[in-house]
Amino acid sequence: MAMREKLPDPTSGSEPLIVPRREHCISRSLIDPDALKILYRLTRHGHTAYLVGGSVRDLLLGRRPKDFDISTSAHPQEIKALFGNCRLIGRRFRLAHVFFRGGKTIEVATFRAISEFGAEEDGLILSDNTFGTPWEDAFRRDFTVNALFYDVKNFTVLDYVGGLEDLRNGIIRCIGDPSVRFREDPIRMLRGIRFASLLGFDLDKESARLIQASGDEIWKGAMPRIFEEIVRMMGRGTAAKAFSLLENMGLSRVLFPEIEEHIRRDGVSPYLDLLGRLDRIYAKGLEPGPWLILSCLFYPLFDAGRRSPLEKDFTHLAREVVDEPGIRLQIPRKIQDRVRQVLAAQVRLSALGAGRSRPGTLIRKSWFSDAFRFFELTAAGSQNGDDLVSRWKELIGGADGKPREKEKTRRRKRRGARNRKPVPAK
Numbered sequence: 001m002a003m004r005e006k007l008p009d010p011t012s013g014s015e016p017l018i019v020p021r022r023e024h025c026i027s028r029s030l031i032d033p034d035a036l037k038i039l040y041r042l043t044r045h046g047h048t049a050y051l052v053g054g055s056v057r058d059l060l061l062g063r064r065p066k067d068f069d070i071s072t073s074a075h076p077q078e079i080k081a082l083f084g085n086c087r088l089i090g091r092r093f094r095l096a097h098v099f100f101r102g103g104k105t106i107e108v109a110t111f112r113a114i115s116e117f118g119a120e121e122d123g124l125i126l127s128d129n130t131f132g133t134p135w136e137d138a139f140r141r142d143f144t145v146n147a148l149f150y151d152v153k154n155f156t157v158l159d160y161v162g163g164l165e166d167l168r169n170g171i172i173r174c175i176g177d178p179s180v181r182f183r184e185d186p187i188r189m190l191r192g193i194r195f196a197s198l199l200g201f202d203l204d205k206e207s208a209r210l211i212q213a214s215g216d217e218i219w220k221g222a223m224p225r226i227f228e229e230i231v232r233m234m235g236r237g238t239a240a241k242a243f244s245l246l247e248n249m250g251l252s253r254v255l256f257p258e259i260e261e262h263i264r265r266d267g268v269s270p271y272l273d274l275l276g277r278l279d280r281i282y283a284k285g286l287e288p289g290p291w292l293i294l295s296c297l298f299y300p301l302f303d304a305g306r307r308s309p310l311e312k313d314f315t316h317l318a319r320e321v322v323d324e325p326g327i328r329l330q331i332p333r334k335i336q337d338r339v340r341q342v343l344a345a346q347v348r349l350s351a352l353g354a355g356r357s358r359p360g361t362l363i364r365k366s367w368f369s370d371a372f373r374f375f376e377l378t379a380a381g382s383q384n385g386d387d388l389v390s391r392w393k394e395l396i397g398g399a400d401g402k403p404r405e406k407e408k409t410r411r412r413k414r415r416g417a418r419n420r421k422p423v424p425a426k
């Protein structure tokens with residue numbers, strides 16, 4: 001489609017495809033009532049305001065959106081004036097966070113003229129502070145399916161970019177020329193893979209080709225966002241699929257060369273198996289934290305090393321497995337530490353009853369419950385594994401490990417009582 005090859009002139013006034021209520025499935029009852037309140041208040045005060053991004057995409061697919069973002073013609077100060085429970089964030093491009101009971105935050109942004117990361121330098125977008133029209137706001141987004149708007153005024157869906165057709169056909173397609181869009185923001189390569197695996201869609205041919213050809217460009221993106229996108233793509237119930245896609249697109253070679261090397265030797269199935277288990281946890285309603293995702297990613301490599309007759313020191317082995325990717329991906333130190341502890345603990349957890357194992361000491365460690373959670377994940381399904389899990393549960397003192405928590409509080413209280421200073425009378 002010509003429109004996608006080259007962005008049309010913003011002044012050309014191109015009109016969106018408008019889909020009336022009877023032709024789409026978005027009902028107001030599916031939208032967060034607080035997001036509706038914001039949309040109504042903005043429109044009552046004469047502003048244009050749309051539900052945007054992932055929420056419209058997910059609602060149209062019959063999925064439950066993770067969050068409800070809003071874009072509006074109102075400028076940040078105007079948004080702030082309308083909502084008492086609101087804070088402006090960001091230095092250059094200010095956007096508003098509107099707060100509600102229970103810690104809920106809804107993001108309200110003014111329509112932007114260019115991509116989120118702003119003025120170009122060598123094709124790379126670095127910062128952004130330009131407000132724009134709804135049309136521009138649609139075109140600065142990453143993929144067509146992420147650029148649909150829902151207008152609460154007349155319950156229509158607005159499509160400036162051909163997103164509805166791609167949604168119907170299951171395609172993740174860059175808005176505009178993918179080579180330009182990936183150069184502007186290389187993290188979009190990871191985002192493309194994330195959405196393709198999350199929704200079970202295909203990447204459009206040209207984007208897929210570019211990712212395969214120039215995955216190394218990812219390092220030109222902002223480092224913390226690389227790690228963030230990896231966690232997001234593995235933490236929503238489709239980690240195994242995301243990992244396969246990273247593999248097929250040659251990105252795991254770039255992001256995790258050590259894992260890639262291991263896969264070449266031993267095959268990919270230990271990774272897919274473990275990530276599949278992680279996905280089943282998500283399906284049961286538990287959202288895995290970054291430490292659990294990374295433990296799944298690094299465990300097969302650790303496990304292979306552990307079986308090597310040369311390796312004796314498991315703490316050292318865990319360090320070896322985690323340190324390099326930790327530096328490369330700038331994984332926060334606390335998370336690295338936890339993953340190392342969890343990996344090393346697996347050896348001691350599986351050695352219950354053997355040698356000099358001291359279960360009591362282990363159970364009291366601050367990382368024990370995470371390590372045990374991971375152990376349950378890896379052990380499930382094998383006779384020996386299931387036996388070990390139940391024996392540990394007996395030792396812990398109950399299926400949910402609660403007594404250990406009680407013990408911790410008791411100890412803390414006693415220590416607290418000893419150290420307590422007299423409270424001055426008011």
Ligand code: ATP
Binds near residue numbers: 067
């Ligand atoms: P999720 O449901 O996982 O939150 P999402 O589509 O809401 O998915 P976000 O990362 O929350 O994704 O971003 C919200 C929206 O902002 C996207 O739908 C997209 O329109 C836009 N966006 C986010 N990141 C970029 C980017 N790097 N380049 C262009 N547009 C982006």
Ligand code: MG
Binds near residue numbers: 053054066067
């Ligand atoms: Mg979102």
